[in-house]
Amino acid sequence: MSDRAPIYLDYSATTPVDPRVAAKMIPYITEHFGNPASRSHSFGWTAEKAVEEAREEVAKLVNADPREIVWTSGATESNNLAIKGAANFYSATKGKHLITVATEHKAVIDPMRELEREGFETTFLQPEPNGLIDIDKFKAAIRPDTVLASVMMVNNEIGVIQDIETIGNICRENNIIFHVDAAQATGKVVIDLATLPVDLMSFSAHKTYGPKGIGALYVRRKPRIRIEAQMHGGGHERGMRSGTLATHQIVGMGEAFKLAREEMGAENERIRMLRDRLLNGLQEIDETYVNGDLEHRVPHNLNMSFNFVEGESLIMAVKDIAVSSGSACTSASLEPSYVLRALGRSDELAHSSIRFSIGRFTTQEDVDYTIALMKSKIGKLRELSPLWEMHLDGVDLSKVEWAAH
Amino acid sequence: MNTIYFDHNSTTALKAEVLERMLPWMTAQHGNPTSRHVFGRNSRDAVEHARTQVAKAVGVQASQVVFTASGTEANNFAVMGIAGNLEPAQILTSSIEHPCVSRPALAMQARGWLAKSIAVDSHCTLNMVHLAQLLQQKTNLVSVMLANNETGAVQDLAGISQLARQHKAFVHTDAVQALGKLPVDFVALDVHAMTLSSHKIGGPLGAGALVLDKRVDIQPLLYGGGQEKGLRSGTENVAAIVGFGAACEFAMQALTSFACHTAMLRTQLEQGLQQLNAQVFGQQATRIPNTSFFSFSNIEGETLVTALDKVGFAVASGSACSSDSTEPSHVLLAMGVAPDVARGAVRVSLGVSNTAQQVEAFLATLAREVKRLSALTAVAA
Numbered sequence: 001m002s003d004r005a006p007i008y009l010d011y012s013a014t015t016p017v018d019p020r021v022a023a024k025m026i027p028y029i030t031e032h033f034g035n036p037a038s039r040s041h042s043f044g045w046t047a048e049k050a051v052e053e054a055r056e057e058v059a060k061l062v063n064a065d066p067r068e069i070v071w072t073s074g075a076t077e078s079n080n081l082a083i084k085g086a087a088n089f090y091s092a093t094k095g096k097h098l099i100t101v102a103t104e105h106k107a108v109i110d111p112m113r114e115l116e117r118e119g120f121e122t123t124f125l126q127p128e129p130n131g132l133i134d135i136d137k138f139k140a141a142i143r144p145d146t147v148l149a150s151v152m153m154v155n156n157e158i159g160v161i162q163d164i165e166t167i168g169n170i171c172r173e174n175n176i177i178f179h180v181d182a183a184q185a186t187g188k189v190v191i192d193l194a195t196l197p198v199d200l201m202s203f204s205a206h207k208t209y210g211p212k213g214i215g216a217l218y219v220r221r222k223p224r225i226r227i228e229a230q231m232h233g234g235g236h237e238r239g240m241r242s243g244t245l246a247t248h249q250i251v252g253m254g255e256a257f258k259l260a261r262e263e264m265g266a267e268n269e270r271i272r273m274l275r276d277r278l279l280n281g282l283q284e285i286d287e288t289y290v291n292g293d294l295e296h297r298v299p300h301n302l303n304m305s306f307n308f309v310e311g312e313s314l315i316m317a318v319k320d321i322a323v324s325s326g327s328a329c330t331s332a333s334l335e336p337s338y339v340l341r342a343l344g345r346s347d348e349l350a351h352s353s354i355r356f357s358i359g360r361f362t363t364q365e366d367v368d369y370t371i372a373l374m375k376s377k378i379g380k381l382r383e384l385s386p387l388w389e390m391h392l393d394g395v396d397l398s399k400v401e402w403a404a405h
Numbered sequence: 406m407n408t409i410y411f412d413h414n415s416t417t418a419l420k421a422e423v424l425e426r427m428l429p430w431m432t433a434q435h436g437n438p439t440s441r442h443v444f445g446r447n448s449r450d451a452v453e454h455a456r457t458q459v460a461k462a463v464g465v466q467a468s469q470v471v472f473t474a475s476g477t478e479a480n481n482f483a484v485m486g487i488a489g490n491l492e493p494a495q496i497l498t499s500s501i502e503h504p505c506v507s508r509p510a511l512a513m514q515a516r517g518w519l520a521k522s523i524a525v526d527s528h529c530t531l532n533m534v535h536l537a538q539l540l541q542q543k544t545n546l547v548s549v550m551l552a553n554n555e556t557g558a559v560q561d562l563a564g565i566s567q568l569a570r571q572h573k574a575f576v577h578t579d580a581v582q583a584l585g586k587l588p589v590d591f592v593a594l595d596v597h598a599m600t601l602s603s604h605k606i607g608g609p610l611g612a613g614a615l616v617l618d619k620r621v622d623i624q625p626l627l628y629g630g631g632q633e634k635g636l637r638s639g640t641e642n643v644a645a646i647v648g649f650g651a652a653c654e655f656a657m658q659a660l661t662s663f664a665c666h667t668a669m670l671r672t673q674l675e676q677g678l679q680q681l682n683a684q685v686f687g688q689q690a691t692r693i694p695n696t697s698f699f700s701f702s703n704i705e706g707e708t709l710v711t712a713l714d715k716v717g718f719a720v721a722s723g724s725a726c727s728s729d730s731t732e733p734s735h736v737l738l739a740m741g742v743a744p745d746v747a748r749g750a751v752r753v754s755l756g757v758s759n760t761a762q763q764v765e766a767f768l769a770t771l772a773r774e775v776k777r778l779s780a781l782t783a784v785a786a
Contacts, residue, residue: 013440017431074642079629
């Protein structure tokens with residue numbers, strides 16, 4: 001097994017570029033290589049036309065006006081621009097209080113931490129054990145000086161879908177700017193910005209079969225939302241974000257979002273079937289726990305904890321599948337996932353969690369192989385575990401008083 | 406009609422060899438460099454290899470290179486990031502900087518800084534006397550570009566750094582237009598920070614870098630996943646970074662041939678321009694070898710550029726980033742060129758694929774277009 005590439009089940013970390021997307025991109029790094037800001041020759045015009053067509057495709061997927069789409073280098077930049085840009089623009093009139101959720105991506109949490117150093121205050125809402133926000137707790141967090149709230153649509157680790165519409169309506173009633181990180185949502189859930197009460201929304205290409213290094217920020221026009229630019233220069237993107245536009249990447253994002261719009265219905269059904277097959281297979285293993293709500297969840301994600309297995313050994317044992325423990329962006333650290341901790345999972349269960357994320361190129365064979373692999377490896381690891389033996393003997397481990405060595 | 410491309414300072418075509426190196430990272434090799442599985446580790450290795458290639462191009466250690474999404478981002482990062490960790494004082498930028506240096510400097514005024522601009526002389530060379538005068542006020546950051554994008558004028562960064570360091574100011578240089586066109590040695594230039602960009606040297610759009618002296622304490626522009634040692638969060642654009650690294654390697658190999666080839670073509674071009682009575686800007690300055698910025702009296706640059714595009718030559722009337730506006734070039738105004746003359750400016754920036762025949766054809770076309778447009782202007786007058 002080990003001489004072939006592992007099975008890729010880490011689509012939430014990044015997706016392969018769809019071959020149709022790559023094919024569309026190549027001409028824009030070879031023959032049509034112009035700078036879209038060059039107004040004086042056809043190289044520039046060709047590039048600009050491609051950029052505007054891609055903008056329409058991105059807008060179409062989320063039912064927005066193309067003029068509401070601002071290109072960025074990725075969802076991290078979109079989140080930074082939205083949060084710092086809007087907080088700074090509106091703080092003088094509205095105040096300096098921010099609301100977000102403890103399970104947000106670091107690209108939302110860290111800009112807020114930075115704003116705290118500039119005098120803002122942040123409420124980090126704790127989600128319920130299923131990963132969803134209690135709407136009453138959200139309402140209770142609102143203060144007269146709350147300027148902005150940021151809630152992600154789909155969580156990157158556990159895949160739960162928050163009730164964006166309800167939260168957005170509450171924000172509207174309270175005159176709060178509402179930002180949504182939708183990096184993990186595009187192509188997985190229907191997003192209709194004509195009806196969703198959202199002011200700012202972040203997108204990424206490389207989570208939706210587009211290239212890395214390109215993203216977008218939706219900035220609502222009606223009612224008009226203003227943001228302070230975070231990148232200054234040539235005044236590209238109507239002054240909201242300067243910098244030469246990377247045409248081929250933009251073309252790639254446009255094509256990726258077009259494919260998502262055309263295919264997500266059928267694709268999600270197929271993926272849901274695979275995920276349920278994986279879930280049923282893995283639930284045959286004793287002492288497994290699904291992390292996050294299963295109903296309000298994208299079909300692509302399955303996050304499970306395997307009790308009585310040590311986290312690092314588990315990761316080492318399942319090298320034939322490429323999965324993630326915690327999110328990729330923090331997987332360099334050995335800290336247990338802060339998302340699972342926020343759900344109230346113990347350190348042990350958080351450590352022994354695996355995120356399986358399924359995508360366009362996952363097959364039923366991949367899933368069956370994964371189930372067999374997990375069953376065999378967890379069985380072997382538990383055979384070696386004295387804790388598992390005690391558990392089988394009926395010892396309640398939480399009541400054991402361990403002696404110090 | 407095959408348009409001849411004379412706008413290499415705006416962006417360059419991707420080198421075929423660079424594309425070849427990038428392709429695996431645009432398709433089969435798709436891991437997120439932060440992931441710990443083999444897909445992730447392969448991407449991480451590719452990013453780190455590219456980092457050594459970029460570092461080598463400017464004579465630094467790989468650990469000094471922070472990847473960004475563009476030169477614009479690297480310039481914003483340098484100016485706002487370095488200033489952000491210092492006590493507010495004066496921030497000096499040359500009067501010929503790209504707006505992605507001068508505007509972040511202005512933005513720092515909201516945080517208590519005083520942004521001032523350093524004059525250049527009529528040849529587009531920094532006025533060192535003016536710099537010395539400005540440095541009498543407490544200055545914490547000086548940013549001067551190594552090579553100007555419009556005239557191609559090269560500044561004496563080592564001299565500027567020496568002066569600035571005497572006043573304990575940090576020095577940043579935007580070397581985007583210098584890389585690949587002249588030797589760029591971070592240590593010899595004695596700067597604290599340097600901006601580089603991929604797409605000006607035959608690499609792809611979407612990658613840039615800020616090279617940092619290890620003693621510089623810089624504030625991130627983007628917060629999040631903690632990539633680039635926490636200095637620049639966001640999933641690495643692996644394919645573009647691989648392309649940037651490869652482009653640096655090829656540009657270093659071709660440095661001498663690029664300089665000889667474009668210098669020869671520019672001499673040919675400017676001899677022809679002289680016969681057509683064009684005024685060439687910054688000709689007395691030390692310039693990067695591929696750039697010529699000129700104008701004809703009584704002809705609008707924009708008109709001439711559009712006319713040239715129609716007959717198959719892609720040139721610029723100024724920098725692409727400001728070609729939205731019809732304002733005369735701020736670089737020429739800083740050099741003391743009259744606004745009317747500045748409005749006539751046309752930039753030719755050459756690349757390795759250009760040939761003597763193309764320059765010859767361009768000069769012939771230019772002569773015809775200038776004659777035609779002058780006649781029209783005369784009628785209009």
